[in-house]
Amino acid sequence: MTFQLIEHDANLSVVALPDAVDLYTGAGVRAAGEALLDSGCRYLVLDTSAVTCLDSTGITVFLAFWQRLAGTGGALVLAVPDAHLLRRLTLLGLDTVFSITPTLEEAVVQARRLRAHPVGRPAAPPGTRTEIA
Amino acid sequence: MTAEREQWPTSRIHRSRAGREEDENLALLFGTSPALFASMAGPAHVLEAANPAFFAAIGGGRRERTGLPLGELMPELAGQGFIGLLDQVYRSGERHVGRDARVVIGVGEEAREAYFDFTYEARRDTDGNVIGVRMIGVETTQVKQARRLAAEQRALLEQIARQAALPDVLDGMCRAIEELSPDVIVSVLLADEDGRHLRHGAAPSLPGFYNRAIDGIATGEGVGSCGTAAHRRRTVIVSDIAADPLWDDFRDLAGQARLAACWSTPILARDGRLLGTFAMYHRAPRAPQDTDLALARVFADTAALAIERHQAEQARLAADAREKAARDDLAFLLTASTALAGRLDETETYQRLVGLSCPALAPLAAVDILDAGGVRRIAAAAPTEEAHRLLAAHVPARDGEADPVARVLAYGLTEVARRTPTGPGPWQDLGVTGYACVPLLDRGRPFGALTLLSTDGHSFDGHRIALAEELARRASSAARSARQYEQRASLARDLQTGLLLPELPDIPGARLAAFYHPAGEGLEIGGDFYDVFPRGDGSWAFILGDVCGRGAKAATTTALVRHTARAVAPLLDDPVDVVKAVDKALNDRNAHQNNGFVTLVYGHLTPAADAVAVHLVRAGHTPPLLLDADHAVETVEAPGGLLGIGIPPRLACRRLALRPGESLFLYTDGITECRTDTAGQYGDARLAKALASAPLRSAAADIVRAVAEDVRGFVDGGDVEDDQAALIITAGEPAPDRD
Numbered sequence: 124m125t126f127q128l129i130e131h132d133a134n135l136s137v138v139a140l141p142d143a144v145d146l147y148t149g150a151g152v153r154a155a156g157e158a159l160l161d162s163g164c165r166y167l168v169l170d171t172s173a174v175t176c177l178d179s180t181g182i183t184v185f186l187a188f189w190q191r192l193a194g195t196g197g198a199l200v201l202a203v204p205d206a207h208l209l210r211r212l213t214l215l216g217l218d219t220v221f222s223i224t225p226t227l228e229e230a231v232v233q234a235r236r237l238r239a240h241p242v243g244r245p246a247a248p249p250g251t252r253t254e255i256a
Numbered sequence: 257m258t259a260e261r262e263q264w265p266t267s268r269i270h271r272s273r274a275g276r277e278e279d280e281n282l283a284l285l286f287g288t289s290p291a292l293f294a295s296m297a298g299p300a301h302v303l304e305a306a307n308p309a310f311f312a313a314i315g316g317g318r319r320e321r322t323g324l325p326l327g328e329l330m331p332e333l334a335g336q337g338f339i340g341l342l343d344q345v346y347r348s349g350e351r352h353v354g355r356d357a358r359v360v361i362g363v364g365e366e367a368r369e370a371y372f373d374f375t376y377e378a379r380r381d382t383d384g385n386v387i388g389v390r391m392i393g394v395e396t397t398q399v400k401q402a403r404r405l406a407a408e409q410r411a412l413l414e415q416i417a418r419q420a421a422l423p424d425v426l427d428g429m430c431r432a433i434e435e436l437s438p439d440v441i442v443s444v445l446l447a448d449e450d451g452r453h454l455r456h457g458a459a460p461s462l463p464g465f466y467n468r469a470i471d472g473i474a475t476g477e478g479v480g481s482c483g484t485a486a487h488r489r490r491t492v493i494v495s496d497i498a499a500d501p502l503w504d505d506f507r508d509l510a511g512q513a514r515l516a517a518c519w520s521t522p523i524l525a526r527d528g529r530l531l532g533t534f535a536m537y538h539r540a541p542r543a544p545q546d547t548d549l550a551l552a553r554v555f556a557d558t559a560a561l562a563i564e565r566h567q568a569e570q571a572r573l574a575a576d577a578r579e580k581a582a583r584d585d586l587a588f589l590l591t592a593s594t595a596l597a598g599r600l601d602e603t604e605t606y607q608r609l610v611g612l613s614c615p616a617l618a619p620l621a622a623v624d625i626l627d628a629g630g631v632r633r634i635a636a637a638a639p640t641e642e643a644h645r646l647l648a649a650h651v652p653a654r655d656g657e658a659d660p661v662a663r664v665l666a667y668g669l670t671e672v673a674r675r676t677p678t679g680p681g682p683w684q685d686l687g688v689t690g691y692a693c694v695p696l697l698d699r700g701r702p703f704g705a706l707t708l709l710s711t712d713g714h715s716f717d718g719h720r721i722a723l724a725e726e727l728a729r730r731a732s733s734a735a736r737s738a739r740q741y742e743q744r745a746s747l748a749r750d751l752q753t754g755l756l757l758p759e760l761p762d763i764p765g766a767r768l769a770a771f772y773h774p775a776g777e778g779l780e781i782g783g784d785f786y787d788v789f790p791r792g793d794g795s796w797a798f799i800l801g802d803v804c805g806r807g808a809k810a811a812t813t814t815a816l817v818r819h820t821a822r823a824v825a826p827l828l829d830d831p832v833d834v835v836k837a838v839d840k841a842l843n844d845r846n847a848h849q850n851n852g853f854v855t856l857v858y859g860h861l862t863p864a865a866d867a868v869a870v871h872l873v874r875a876g877h878t879p880p881l882l883l884d885a886d887h888a889v890e891t892v893e894a895p896g897g898l899l900g901i902g903i904p905p906r907l908a909c910r911r912l913a914l915r916p917g918e919s920l921f922l923y924t925d926g927i928t929e930c931r932t933d934t935a936g937q938y939g940d941a942r943l944a945k946a947l948a949s950a951p952l953r954s955a956a957a958d959i960v961r962a963v964a965e966d967v968r969g970f971v972d973g974g975d976v977e978d979d980q981a982a983l984i985i986t987a988g989e990p991a992p993d994r995d
Contacts, residue, residue, distance in 0.1 A: 178978065182804070183804055186853065190902070216895070217898070
């Protein structure tokens with residue numbers, strides 16, 4: 124299983140991460156994500172539901188995505204259904220850095236909301252769901 | 257011919273007045289026909305008429321006459337039954353038909369063998385009385401010979417196709433020709449690869465001394481018929497050896513072998529290359545007829561086929577042998593590479609090297625290396641223990657020129673000799689007869705030498721030396737890797753040691769213990785670290801953290817974190833400020849990189865009368881655990897994000913008091929996140945259990961040991977993927993000393 128693009132809609136991409144994002148796969152995941160960002164993605168949704176192994180290299184990859192997206196006014200949204208992974212991200216203080224939701228659906232909704240109303244503007248109802256099928 | 261003969265059946269013979277006239281006509285009719293015709297009269301078979309073909313067939317010359325009984329004209333016929341046959345036809349009037357009948361015509365030296373299809377039929381007078389016998393025949397000698405020749409040829413070609421041995425094919429060919437032409441002696445000489453000399457090939461009927469004498473003659477003008485034919489690439493006819501200048505140098509030899517004529521035809525390959533010569537000898541001076549030369553050409557071509565086939569086969573075998581040798585070499589080197597691969601230390605590498613060399617390349621092998629200015633024998637291999645002892649104990653002379661090892665170490669060039677090495681050594685006892693000394697090179701500089709020693713019946717050819725050099729190259733590279741690996745591991749150990757506290761300080765009112773287990777085999781510098789140091793006012797600072805990544809970069813980050821903390825801790829009372837200073841230092845450094853982060857727990861310890869006051873900050877790190885006197889475990893929650901990513905970590909200080917017997921346990925997630933294929937993740941629960949399992953009132957060191965042992969048991973000898981570090985601070989008077 125590798126970095127898998129499951130949705131790509133203008134500047135919003137939804138990606139499923141492999142089961143391991145670590146020392147061995149981190150570079151590949153990072154390169155694939157950077158390529159997406161290079162091609163104009165501003166709102167990146169990462170589905171972590173398959174991730175069982177995330178080490179400091181993996182965290183660094185998330186941070187690299189986040190730093191680039193934050194720099195362009197975009198956002199990184201993580202769907203983290205696993206409580207253990209959520210706990211680790213929370214301990215790292217990353218729950219306040221990234222936008223984290225328990226499901227992929229909510230993550231996509233969140234990303235659309237952020238796109239429709241960038242930080243600083245009042246939040247509005249979620250974007251049309253049909254757009255992402 | 258057969259059809260022609262069929263036109264003359266008895267029943268259709270025109271009966272004229274007199275058989276005699278008729279036969280004279282027939283004789284005229286046959287005229288110059290190749291068919292033989294003869295008419296005989298009376299019981300004595302007096303030859304009345306015959307055509308020129310008949311006279312030619314029976315030898316011509318004085319035999320060309322009529323009016324004599326056939327038995328007188330050709331006395332040889334009686335003994336062969338032909339007169340009897342004529343008598344029979346004359347008596348019975350019944351026709352006799354003979355096919356392929358063998359007739360020896362002539363007597364003595366002039367006799368020749370011939371074959372005929374013929375008819376004897378009765379000549380009758382007008383009353384039907386037999387008055388004589390008429391013979392009509394066709395000589396089939398050439399047809400028969402051609403047929404036999406073709407059969408022989410076919411047999412030879414089959415032999416060639418079956419890839420029979422060349423000598424057998426050539427020998428068979430000679431014998432076949434000699435059988436076809438009984439007065440011919442055949443010889444085949446084979447050209448050397450350079451085409452300048454002729455070697456004995458086959459000559460079953462020539463005397464051995466003759467064959468030996470001409471074996472190896474040079475090709476050239478005047479070197480008999482064969483040497484000249486090979487040189488000229490044309491057939492050379494010597495019809496009288498006694499008179500021909502080409503045979504000047506060989507005349508006596510030919511005389512001894514009773515050879516009088518020799519016609520030699522070069523055997524040429526399809527590409528014109530000289531393969532040999534095909535010679536036909538005669539015991540009497542004789543010039544060849546067209547048919548003889550045709551025969552020679554046919555067999556020279558057959559021989560060419562056989563020789564070319566043989567050469568192709570030899571070339572194939574040689575290529576196969578070369579290929580097999582190359583495969584064997586490759587297999588040897590592959591085995592060697594495999595044996596030299598893997599994690600070996602330098603000494604093991606040399607031991608493998610001598611093990612691979614002996615006995616594959618030589619019965620005795622040794623490796624010497626340069627060590628602290630001297631030469632050290634580091635490995636040896638020999639077939640017996642005694643030989644091994646002698647070989648291992650010998651140290652080559654250190655003098656620059658006295659010993660081959662010293663020379664090879666000085667110049668880096670292989671040395672090979674078929675004598676014992678110069679300089680003293682147990683050569684006599686080992687039975688050494690020669691040696692090959694091959695350098696072990698590191699980027700062109702010799703650092704050691706592989707010495708192969710030969711004993712009786714063993715020598716070093718170029719091929720073996722090449723293998724030894726290749727093996728030495730691979731071993732050198734393996735030794736170099738091993739050395740580098742050892743150096744890197746030792747560097748990592750040194751750096752790690754420098755980064756870690758040699759020993760934890762003694763703090764009044766508290767006992768400290770730590771645990772550190774780097775991932776892998778100690779080659780890389782880990783990312784985990786801890787430190788405990790005084791702040792100068794009676795309080796202490798402690799820190800335990802995890803730097804993202806490994807290696808030199810992680811080491812510099814670790815150093816930055818520790819040194820920053822140590823520098824600012826005495827000045828800042830709030831641990832939050834110290835950690836912020838660390839975060840700033842990291843962010844300043846990471847301004848252009850944005851890819852390294854640090855998690856840590858930092859705190860201050862202030863020993864007091866009844867408890868140790870702890871102020872701590874957690875920055876993205878696994879939360880510390882609080883272990884009460886009954887070893888109940890509680891997590892110390894504190895908000896705070898990781899450091900070095902350029903955003904404020906939102907830190908908050910936690911205050912706690914460690915009462916005697918209570919411990920604060922700090923650890924990195926290398927412990928809780930470590931996993932095995934079978935047992936899954938170690939996890940928080942198991943850690944809590946391990947902590948609780950330590951005997952109550954244990955010393956800090958015992959609690960750490962309990963955790964370390966439990967983790968080790970969990971991993972069960974497997975590789976730890978991440979560093980593991982833990983620091984425990986236990987308050988109060990230590991438990992009774994168990995050391």
